[in-house]
Amino acid sequence: MKIQRMTSFLSFAILSSLAVACSGEREIEVTGEVKAPTGSSIQAVTLEFYDLPKEEGGEEKKVDTLKLDKPGEFSKKVSVAGEKIRIFALTDANGDGKCSAGEAWATVEVSIKDDDTLAAPALLELRQLDCPK
Numbered sequence: 001m002k003i004q005r006m007t008s009f010l011s012f013a014i015l016s017s018l019a020v021a022c023s024g025e026r027e028i029e030v031t032g033e034v035k036a037p038t039g040s041s042i043q044a045v046t047l048e049f050y051d052l053p054k055e056e057g058g059e060e061k062k063v064d065t066l067k068l069d070k071p072g073e074f075s076k077k078v079s080v081a082g083e084k085i086r087i088f089a090l091t092d093a094n095g096d097g098k099c100s101a102g103e104a105w106a107t108v109e110v111s112i113k114d115d116d117t118l119a120a121p122a123l124l125e126l127r128q129l130d131c132p133k
Contacts (some may be wrong), residue, residue, distance in 0.1 A: 007075040007118055028112055032122030034089050036071040042104055042126060048088045052109065060086060071126065083110050089124040099131035107132065112124040 030049060036042040047066040053059060062084075064078045078085070091104045099105050106124035113119055 014046065025079045026081075026116050027077050027079050028085075028116045029075060029077050030110075030116070030118060030122060031073075031075045031119070032108075032110075032118075032124065033073045034068060034071040034106070034124045034126065036104070036126050040104070040126075042091050043070055044068065044091065045126070046090050046092055047074065047076070047124075048090075049076065049078045050086040050088070051078075052082045052084040052086055054082050072117065078088070080112065082112070084109050086110075087122050087124060089126060091126060100130060101131070103131070104128045 009119055034045050034047070045068045047068065048062055049064040049066070050060040052061050053061075057061055063080060064076060066076045068072060068074060086107060086109045088107045089105060090099055092098075093103050104116075104126040106126050108122050110122050111119040
């Protein structure tokens with residue numbers, strides 16, 4: 001019985017790793033900082049991580065989300081296939097899950113180096129601008 005369970009577990013682990021390898025995805029650690037304007041009362045911030053396509057015209061894919069209690073440093077492991085990621089930060093004051101008038105937001109694209117690390121830590125400076133389309 002134990003051998004059967006172990007064999008099932010090993011088969012699952014091997015198949016899972018092959019699926020990741022075939023998709024071209026790899027896990028990277030995304031680090032950075034969210035900054036609020038001086039004197040602002042911004043509290044919670046939601047970060048969304050997008051895998052940017054390698055080829056022109058491809059679609060970006062949302063790969064993960066991270067909620068921060070307040071602006072500051074962050075670190076998150078995400079799986080991506082592309083060579084760049086986009087991070088979108090939002091202070092969703094009305095809780096509707098999207099950017100609305102008066103809410104502070106920021107976005108940044110960061111390249112991924114050959115060793116699967118970011119070219120530089122992501123810096124997101126929150127601003128109350130018209131929402132992106």
